[in-house]
Amino acid sequence: xxxxxxxxxxxxxxxxxxxxxxxxxxETIATIYKIQLEFEHFDFAxxxxxxxxxxxxxxxxxxxxxxxxxxxxxxxGMPDLVPDDVSLWGSLLKFRRxxxxxxxxxxxxxxxxxxxxxxxxxxxxIDFWIVRENTEGEYSSIGGKMFEGTDREIVIQExxxxxxxxxxxxxxxxxxxxxxxxxxxxxxxxxxxxxxxxPYWDSRVQEMATKYPDVTVEKYHIDxxxxxxxxxxxxxxxxxxxxxxxxxxSDLGPACTGTIGIAPSANINPEGKFPSLFxxxxxxxxxxxxxxxxxxxxxxxxxxxxxHHFEHREAADALLQAIEKVMARAQKDVITPDxxxxxxxxxxxxxxxxxx
Amino acid sequence: xxxxxxxxxxxxxxxxxxxxxxxxxxETIATIYKIQLEFEHFDFAxxxxxxxxxxxxxxxxxxxxxxxxxxxxxxxGMPDLVPDDVSLWGSLLKFRRxxxxxxxxxxxxxxxxxxxxxxxxxxxxIDFWIVRENTEGEYSSIGGKMFEGTDREIVIQExxxxxxxxxxxxxxxxxxxxxxxxxxxxxxxxxxxxxxxxPYWDSRVQEMATKYPDVTVEKYHIDxxxxxxxxxxxxxxxxxxxxxxxxxxSDLGPACTGTIGIAPSANINPEGKFPSLFxxxxxxxxxxxxxxxxxxxxxxxxxxxxxHHFEHREAADALLQAIEKVMARAQKDVITPDxxxxxxxxxxxxxxxxxx
Ligand SMILES: CC(C)[C@H](C(=O)O)[C@@H](O)C(=O)O
Ligand SMILES: CC(C)[C@H](C(=O)O)[C@@H](O)C(=O)O
Numbered sequence: 247x248x249x250x251x252x253x254x255x256x257x258x259x260x261x262x263x264x265x266x267x268x269x270x271x272x273e274t275i276a277t278i279y280k281i282q283l284e285f286e287h288f289d290f291a292x293x294x295x296x297x298x299x300x301x302x303x304x305x306x307x308x309x310x311x312x313x314x315x316x317x318x319x320x321x322x323g324m325p326d327l328v329p330d331d332v333s334l335w336g337s338l339l340k341f342r343r344x345x346x347x348x349x350x351x352x353x354x355x356x357x358x359x360x361x362x363x364x365x366x367x368x369x370x371x372i373d374f375w376i377v378r379e380n381t382e383g384e385y386s387s388i389g390g391k392m393f394e395g396t397d398r399e400i401v402i403q404e405x406x407x408x409x410x411x412x413x414x415x416x417x418x419x420x421x422x423x424x425x426x427x428x429x430x431x432x433x434x435x436x437x438x439x440x441x442x443x444x445p446y447w448d449s450r451v452q453e454m455a456t457k458y459p460d461v462t463v464e465k466y467h468i469d470x471x472x473x474x475x476x477x478x479x480x481x482x483x484x485x486x487x488x489x490x491x492x493x494x495x496s497d498l499g500p501a502c503t504g505t506i507g508i509a510p511s512a513n514i515n516p517e518g519k520f521p522s523l524f525x526x527x528x529x530x531x532x533x534x535x536x537x538x539x540x541x542x543x544x545x546x547x548x549x550x551x552x553x554h555h556f557e558h559r560e561a562a563d564a565l566l567q568a569i570e571k572v573m574a575r576a577q578k579d580v581i582t583p584d585x586x587x588x589x590x591x592x593x594x595x596x597x598x599x600x601x602x
Numbered sequence: 603x604x605x606x607x608x609x610x611x612x613x614x615x616x617x618x619x620x621x622x623x624x625x626x627x628x629e630t631i632a633t634i635y636k637i638q639l640e641f642e643h644f645d646f647a648x649x650x651x652x653x654x655x656x657x658x659x660x661x662x663x664x665x666x667x668x669x670x671x672x673x674x675x676x677x678x679g680m681p682d683l684v685p686d687d688v689s690l691w692g693s694l695l696k697f698r699r700x701x702x703x704x705x706x707x708x709x710x711x712x713x714x715x716x717x718x719x720x721x722x723x724x725x726x727x728i729d730f731w732i733v734r735e736n737t738e739g740e741y742s743s744i745g746g747k748m749f750e751g752t753d754r755e756i757v758i759q760e761x762x763x764x765x766x767x768x769x770x771x772x773x774x775x776x777x778x779x780x781x782x783x784x785x786x787x788x789x790x791x792x793x794x795x796x797x798x799x800x801p802y803w804d805s806r807v808q809e810m811a812t813k814y815p816d817v818t819v820e821k822y823h824i825d826x827x828x829x830x831x832x833x834x835x836x837x838x839x840x841x842x843x844x845x846x847x848x849x850x851x852s853d854l855g856p857a858c859t860g861t862i863g864i865a866p867s868a869n870i871n872p873e874g875k876f877p878s879l880f881x882x883x884x885x886x887x888x889x890x891x892x893x894x895x896x897x898x899x900x901x902x903x904x905x906x907x908x909x910h911h912f913e914h915r916e917a918a919d920a921l922l923q924a925i926e927k928v929m930a931r932a933q934k935d936v937i938t939p940d941x942x943x944x945x946x947x948x949x950x951x952x953x954x955x956x957x958x
Contacts, residue, residue, distance in 0.1 A: 323794065330794035331801055339795070363833050365721040389760070389798040399765035403798035404745070409755035438679065438686035439695070439849065442745040442759035445687055469849050470885075472828060473857030477719050493795065493825045494850065501829030529826075 249282035250556055253314040253521070257292045257337070259530030260540035260591075261320025267595025268318065268545035271565065274599050275553070279561040286314070291337035293324035302328075302336030308344065311521060316552055317341065319525040320545065324532055335387075338525075342380050345520035347513035348411065349418050350378035351551070352496040352527060354482075358574035360504030360585055364476065372503050374482040377419040378492020380513055382411040383443075385489045407443050407488070409450070416454045418516065419486035423461045426483055430462045434471050434487035434495060447488060468494070475502055500527060507541030507584045508573075510548035512555060522555060524548040541582040542595040543569060568601040605638035606912055609670040609877070613648045613693070615886030616896035616947075617676025623951025624674065624901035627921065630955050631909070635917040642670070647693035649680035658692030664700065667877060672908055673697065675881040676901065680888055691743075694881075698736050701876035703869035704767065705774050706734035707907075708852040708883060710838075714930035716860030716941055720832065728859050730838040733775040734848020736869055738767045739799075741845045763799050763844070765806070772810045774872065775842035779817045782839055786818045790827050790843035790851060803844065827851070831858055856883060863897030863940045864929075866904035868911060878911060880904040897938040898951040899925060924957040 256265040276283045289295055290303045322337050323330055356372040389403035423431040433451045437444035455463045468491050475498050487495055500509035509527035526544025554562035580597045581587030612621040632639045645651055646659045678693050679686055712728040745759035779787040789807045793800035811819045824847050831854050843851055856865035865883035882900025910918035936953045937943030
């Protein structure tokens with residue numbers, strides 16, 4: 247593939263702020279490694295767009311975006327303007343579902359220069375992947391209310407798991423585990439309490455395991471698994487979970503490595519039939535938006551995952567090294583407040599650009 | 603109330619081991635404070651019972667247990683013998699539901715002598731309560747499969763929230779927050795992703811908040827909330843969550859304070875129409891069962907919560923102090939391996955008894 251077409255969607259809040267630095271770093275690395283990147287910017291999938299148009303995206307959003315190889319996405323959500331379920335279901339969650347980005351892949355790595363909230367951990371100690379189911383499960387749109395507004399009010403929402411949906415994410419996770427030296431797959435479940443869908447998930451894990459005899463499979467209930475993330479993070483290699491469990495673990499994991507400001511997330515349609523989406527794990531953070539102090543690393547690292555996904559391995563490795571180097575230096579006037587510094591989004595991002 | 607009638611149900615694995623010490627400590631404190639406790643032991647609600655009878659409990663379990671003020675419960679589950687969903691839904695989850703123990707209350711406190719996995723925290727730094735809805739929500743028994751055994755297989759499970767169920771746990775949590783100096787209530791939600799039940803939860807929180815103008819209400823999505831448990835545990839005062847979210851947080855919280863081996867849990871029917879149930883947070887831990895090294899503090903502390911619930915405040919305070927003192931001494935040959943010691947369940951429990 248010669249030229250990569252990338253749709254840039256900054257979204258809301260700090261999404262807009264970190265996006266500038268993300269694009270800057272990608273452009274820099276692309277020049278050096280002679281990769282052709284074409285960027286096109288879109289202002290939809292933001293609450294500002296909603297305010298103006300009464301919807302999160304134009305009717306032809308799908309045709310528009312289908313012409314791109316990838317979506318480079320900031321963050322969406324301004325709960326004071328638009329309820330979160332409206333803004334997210336009208337944008338990010340729509341992309342994931344309609345572009346069948348059924349894999350959500352997130353690294354969990356203790357990076358140099360980030361003080362971990364955990365005692366006695368050093369870079370290299372924590373290094374695993376979280377594979378999250380990204381289209382079904384607990385994030386369903388089936389359900390409703392009865393006896394609304396009365397004391398008898400009942401509200402129901404259905405969790406939906408399909409064999410297709412469960413098996414394909416498990417296959418991806420098993421493949422990933424098999425490709426790594428330790429070959430350990432941890433499955434998040436809650437089959438002791440959630441007694442229909444979760445035992446089903448377990449049974450598919452068991453079935454899939456028979457095809458990967460060299461992969462060690464461990465099953466943990468989500469409650470105790472969160473405890474192990476804090477107490478024994480070293481032991482994880484690849485962790486797979488449903489949409490909700492993957493969501494929780496992929497905020498908790500990065501928090502254990504210091505700050506969720508640095509964690510990236512790839513929403514992948516492995517077949518390449520639809521564009522995949524690359525974003526930071528953090529949200530739009532209305533509380534710090536506008537101050538120019540958001541950590542740009544999550545956004546830049548998401549760009550790195552994009553390069554890697556499209557098999558620009560050398561460029562991807564170089565970018566990751568640049569990120570790590572700047573983080574390791576941990577200069578107080580460069581790194582952002584979430585990492586204990588006094589730097590700005592711009593300074594931090596430009597330092598990474600210069601390092602490239 | 604002169605005499606307290608207590609049904610003792612040790613259950614499986616380490617449940618049986620820690621129960622002995624729990625009862626021992628309760629008997630000791632009762633003698634000193636002249637509280638009449640009557641204990642009766644039951645072998646049902648265990649996997650051994652299941653193996654013999656093909657069910658977890660006898661048909662008349664309810665009549666039997668209704669004669670008690672409280673159930674003192676160990677832990678249940680032996681996944682190699684009986685699937686977890688069968689053993690738990692046939693015992694613990696049945697008690698919670700049929701005895702309408704709709705409040706699950708769990709302290710989260712950094713105790714002396716426990717090395718916290720978090721960096722730079724000391725006793726007193728973490729001290730909050732988790733209030734968990736305990737009868738409905740994600741732990742439902744509605745749902746099923748279609749196209750079973752084929753590629754089109756679909757599995758559905760419904761999350762059910764009722765106004766009665768949500769409001770009563772919120773009221774309890776608001777009351778508790780109001781009774782504390784800081785008066786902060788944190789609500790766990792996920793209304794940006796789980797778009798029907800969770801926005802409903804939020805709306806009930808908002809409604810209830812109008813009745814407690816002096817309580818500060820904070821709302822966090824469960825993913826970022828788990829991150830804050832690790833990064834900023836000091837700021838919490840009372841945390842309220844649905845059945846699943848409460849479950850997750852009340853393993854994660856104690857893990858952040860060192861070990862879930864010490865955390866207790868009260869399953870309360872506030873009206874006293876049915877017996878309430880007091881248990882350690884930890885499970886039956888088949889991996890260490892039989893070795894006599896399980897930490898008995900969760901079980902003993904659960905007994906302390908029981909005394910407190912029945913308004914034996916002085917006795918309860920004395921017991922908590924005894925626990926804290928022995929923990930603070932942290933003698934290697936007394937405390938159990940999960941706390942970094944070489945002691946046994948028996949030694950640790952007896953040290954607490956002696957301290958009383
Ligand atoms: C054993 C299990 C069903 C139970 C639960 O999920 O409620 C346990 O984790 C708890 O927290 O009491
Ligand atoms: C914003 C929200 C809907 C989203 C999710 O829950 O998937 C986010 O938390 C994430 O992890 O990407």
